[in-house]
Amino acid sequence: MSHEPTLEYAQKLDQEDRLAKFRGEFHFPVQDNGEPFVYLCGNSLGLQPKGVRADIDGELEDWAKLGVEGHFDGRDPWYSYHEKFSRMLTDIVGGRPDEIVVMNSLTTNLHLMMVSFYRPTEERYKILMEGGAFPSDHYAVDSQADFHGFDPKDAVIKVEPRDGEETLRHEDILEAIEEHGDELALVMLGGVNYYTGQLFDLEAITEAGHTVGATVGFDLAHAVGNAPLKLHEWGVDFAVWCHYKYLNAGPGATGGAFVHDRWAEDAELPRFAGWWGYDPETRFEMLPEFKPMRGAGGWQLSNAPVFSMAPLKASLKLFNEAGMPALRRKSLGLTDYLLYLIDEMPSGSFEVITPRAPKRRGSQVSLKATRDGRKLFDALQENGVICDYREPDVIRLAPVPLYNSYEDVWKFCDILRRTLASD
Missing domain, CATH: 3.40.640.10 (Type I PLP-dependent aspartate aminotransferase-like (Major domain))
Structure with a gap:
């Protein structure tokens, strides 16, 4: 599939996504400015479904x-x-x-x-x-x-x-x-x-x-x-x-x-x-x-x-409503798009250590920083991204198909690009 690196393209993918409705079934952490975080940490702790309280x-x-x-x-x-x-x-x-x-x-x-x-x-x-x-x-x-x-x-x-x-x-x-x-x-x-x-x-x-x-x-x-x-x-x-x-x-x-x-x-x-x-x-x-x-x-x-x-x-x-086959298809779609956008960035700041082959990855992409990974991770957090850092130098990203969107992926990569440019 041929991708495009634009917000409009990501939003188009979300409009075509049959699982997009499930995003509204979850609570997202909110920043001080009232905007939701870009949450890519479902491989550590999943978001709370709204039905849990009942x-x-x-x-x-x-x-x-x-x-x-x-x-x-x-x-x-x-x-x-x-x-x-x-x-x-x-x-x-x-x-x-x-x-x-x-x-x-x-x-x-x-x-x-x-x-x-x-x-x-x-x-x-x-x-x-x-x-x-x-x-x-x-x-x-x-x-x-x-x-x-x-x-x-x-x-x-x-x-x-x-x-x-x-x-x-x-x-x-x-x-x-x-x-x-x-x-x-x-x-x-x-x-x-x-x-x-x-x-x-x-x-x-x-x-x-x-x-x-x-x-x-x-x-x-x-x-x-x-x-x-x-x-x-x-x-x-x-x-x-x-x-x-x-x-x-x-x-x-x-x-x-x-x-x-x-x-x-x-x-x-x-x-x-x-x-x-x-x-x-x-x-x-x-x-x-x-x-x-x-x-x-x-x-x-x-x-x-x-x-x-x-x-x-x-x-x-x-x-059970979404079904694992549909979730798997979207998972691969999200990670494919994430890898595409990462590959569009200037090289040298990090290395993708997650296998590229679809059958060898799930809903996670790990980036190995070439220098000062903790500093990069902290900057991402400060700019509205919740992801995960593992010593000594890996940032883990998990676009979860049940509640993450293609726009989430685009926003993360936009924040990452701007963060790298300002370093």
């Missing part, structure tokens, strides 16, 4: 009017509260309802999944992950290896980009899996790298891991609600994610987990158990021996934190 108020009203009876008599009874979200997430993660559960937080869920799916032996004990993963993944994986009595420096294989490169080559991931295959107990990567925005080929990685006899899981914090996912079809063993980024459920929102149906009734699979993971048909018989409910819900420990989960309802309603 959903939270509804739960408060049920608590006030019904007390404990709200577990069964409320508008959304709390006893089965999590089941609504499992159904609403099916198309977003590509799983069946009983393969999906909303619970806990991302890293807590990662640990719970590794309790079940990292089962090391003397011969097969290693975990393969990306060297540039988000720090909490490193902490979790290293601590799991250590917990089982292995030295993380030996047990954790961290695949790094080649010298002089910022992103991982797909063939290097597959070669590492094959090279260490006899020793691998678990392959555990992110879906989208938080720093570069690189989208990995999860289907091929899953197949490669299973071929060598390892289990395969993913941290989808930056992929869920962003990239197309088919976890059941791909045969992924487990996945975890958060809901406060692209899924707009608010700061510290409850996380999510996927467990493939092949494990749904495996009574031999070890897990940390809790009351809410018990078979709901007999849960209130209060029996001492644990009988897990079928599917991912069997990994629940506690009853649903209703006030933390309620904000997710409003966002998922919008996602």
